[in-house]
Amino acid sequence: MDNNVHAEHQNYVPPELSPKKKKGLAGVIAVIIGLLVKFKAGLLLVLPKLKFVFVLLKLGKFGTTAFSMLITIVIYARIFGWMYAVGFVALLFAHEMGHYIMAKWVGLPVSGPIFIPFVGALIQLKEPPVNAKMDAQVGYAGPFAGSLAAGLLFLFYLATGSKLVLALSYTGFFLNLFNLIPVHPLDGGRVTTAISPYLWLIGIPILIYFTITSFNPILVLIIILGGIQIYKHWKGTDKEFYEVSPETRNIFAVLYFGLLAGLGSGVWYTLQILETYRRF
Template structure:
């Protein structure tokens, strides 16, 4: 029995060590990669903002009792957490989706105030990246966070995300946008047809008050990030 318990505890420790190594290793890889292009100080700040964003998702998922993996980073793609079990309803999905941009915005705002206090153009650039990154993530189209947040409001909102994604692509062409479009296309097509792979009660479980609350938070966050991204860009 003691041997069995020791093996189980050893397995748990190894699992935790594996998570730490996955997150730490991919973070280090991202820092090194970004440092080659933008310099190591900016790279550290940018990856730290990504980490804050993903930890927002992680904490929210754990709060709702979902099994979730540690954050994983890929240079020039971003980062994500692996949900090992899917939310049971659209409100939970929106809650987890909302937490990332909220945490990321708070981190970018901290960089902004620190930059203004210290007169640091580097921190101001990091703050701008954070505001823009979180604003981009709020485009109402899956698999972006905006798609997860607006699903509880109405799946038809996804139809607004497609032209926004196209507009961003023409403004700043990027392979990442093509990847997002490919991932989003099936769900947007189903929304256009009024069809969905999820059961009806997945969306119907949210009350009108809950939908209104998420709509208010979503629009407020988009407005705030748009204003901050614009103003900080002008400062830079």
């Protein structure tokens, strides 16, 4: 779920926000698909030649993080310019560090963030969460940290008037909102584990809609994984995992729907401002 920009000044609005593109969430996803298809062949040719990557893996988890960030920034900068590339990767980093810090806090061993161009970023839990509460804690921390980063960018836009910063803020709001769709393995699917797994039945149709309007193989994979998770829950193979106290359930419900509302407002408001710039 990545976006990039090919411009090097602060008054640039990235192509995915152009009036020639589809509006709203489906339009952003369509841009992601185009980038994935366009550069897939080139990546397949280049990656086998990067044998020295394995040497850098010896630098440790954050050596790998730094290298994957650098590669991602370089690739994105070739398309959309350095300023947007650095800002976008920083947004991804904030999101993943939210997961990382919370995983450490609850006692789960975890890898450093790894960045994958045109896909996103991820951390790897070396041990699974022991219950739904822990799963929700780690899942929620990523969008929460990412939302704070997007909000700080919006404040910076208010202070500077930079359209590029505004576009980055919009992107940050959107990405974290998308990640809160209640489907495993998205963060929203993990958070709603502690609220009600039945919310997954809402997330699947949402992703099916996006897949129909803007086909993306990654969305298809998420739908499949989400369907498997629903089936496993229906079979009741791990009932103890989903047992949470009513208090915990209520707390996560307030946190989850509150963040949804905040991010939805952020997406709507920043998009309205960008539309205003386009009209003048």
